[in-house]
Structures are given as structure tokens and as C-alpha cells.
Amino acid sequence: MLTRKQHELLCFIHDRLAETGVSPSFEEMKEALDLKSKSGVHRLISALEERGFIRRLPNRARALEVLRMPDKGGSNIVPLRVPAAAAANDVVELPLHGRIAAGTPIEALQGTESLAVPAALLGPGEHYALEVSGDSMVEEGILDGDFALIRKTDTARDGEIVVALVDNAEATLKTFRREGQMIRLDPANRNYDPQRYRPEQVVVQGRLSGLLRRY
Known part of the structure; x- marks a missing residue:
């Protein structure tokens, strides 16, 4: 009970x-x-x-x-009726678009490499991958060197972890929130402060859908 x-x-x-x-x-x-x-x-x-x-x-x-x-x-x-999982050898090649900051925004790289990802980690929609740089999202289990699997979208709801392009030049991985007339990008590390921007400064480029870690 x-x-x-x-x-x-x-x-x-x-x-x-x-x-x-x-x-x-x-x-x-x-x-x-x-x-x-x-x-x-x-x-x-x-x-x-x-x-x-x-x-x-x-x-x-x-x-x-x-x-x-x-x-x-x-x-x-x-x-629950759980759909059959994708076969273990069923992989998808995702475009790997460089490194994404989980700290201070860094330049958004557009690489030409790809990353093999188990299809079972992905939901519907078009995806790409980014390598995480920094430690500001550690309290959400996102570590430096992880590969963030991102579902392409230009919208986000409060509380979702997104790739946000700031001033059309720098990208960061943060929790998206609206705060009055501003957009607040929250870290998940008590050592970092939230970042606040005007709505026209921030473009959502995707939502986090999974994480891949190599050992």
C-alpha cells in the first residue's frame, strides 16, 4: 500500500x-x-x-x-505493458556537434563527427549529441565528459534541461525557467549562480533526452 x-x-x-x-x-x-x-x-x-x-x-x-x-x-x-526494447546491436549514428558547457557558456561548435548510440536510449524525434564540458550540472547526474543526447526542439517548459544558445554565439546546458520578463538558466551545482537573459537573447536548440557515459 x-x-x-x-x-x-x-x-x-x-x-x-x-x-x-x-x-x-x-x-x-x-x-x-x-x-x-x-x-x-x-x-x-x-x-x-x-x-x-x-x-x-x-x-x-x-x-x-x-x-x-x-x-x-x-x-x-x-x-505495465513495456514495449520491446531495441536489440542490443541496434545503434544509431548521431551527429556529434562538439562540446557543450555545463558551466559558463562556451562557443557552440558544429563538428562533423558522429557518435554511435544504442537506439534504446532514444525516444521519438530527431536527435544529436554533445560532449559535456564542466561540472555545473552534476546534481542532475551530468558529469564532465558525458555525452548529452539532445532531441531537437525550439520550445521548452519550465524545469526541462535544454541546450540554450545565448546571443547567437554561445551554448550551454542548463535547466530552463521563465522568471517574470526574463529567461533564467539554472545550474545543478550549488557553486554556480543562475544566469538571467532577456528572451531575445536565448534560443532553445533542444531538450535533454538521455546521457551516454564511457568508462
């Missing part, structure tokens, strides 16, 4: 995955459940994981998978 908050969080994660294919951020989960801190989200996720409702996907930023849902009465468990 789940607590009310556990059930609310499970449904929120399930609905967001069904809608976008990307897990909500901890900040989004905190706001959706009206919690005071992210530590409450961590406790709820750990409880759901221990009970076998969700699992964390390795080597992917903030990635969660819903394994099962309670029925409407809340007492029985209904297994």
Missing part, C-alpha cells in the same frame, strides 16, 4: 514519461507535490524503488522507469 504522496509522485512520473519520454526533474517533482525540499523527493523515490514500483536507469541523467502501477483502488498491482 502506497502513501498518498508516494502514489502522487508515481502518477506524476508515469504521466510525464508517457507525455514526453523524459523523467521529470527533482525540482519539478518537488513543486508538483508541494514539498519543501528535494530531500523529500529523494525519500519518496527511494521508497518507490524499494517497493519495486520504479527503478533508476544507469548512465542516464535523472532517468526513472516505472515498472508497475497500483490499480484504482490502490491495493493491487497492475504490471
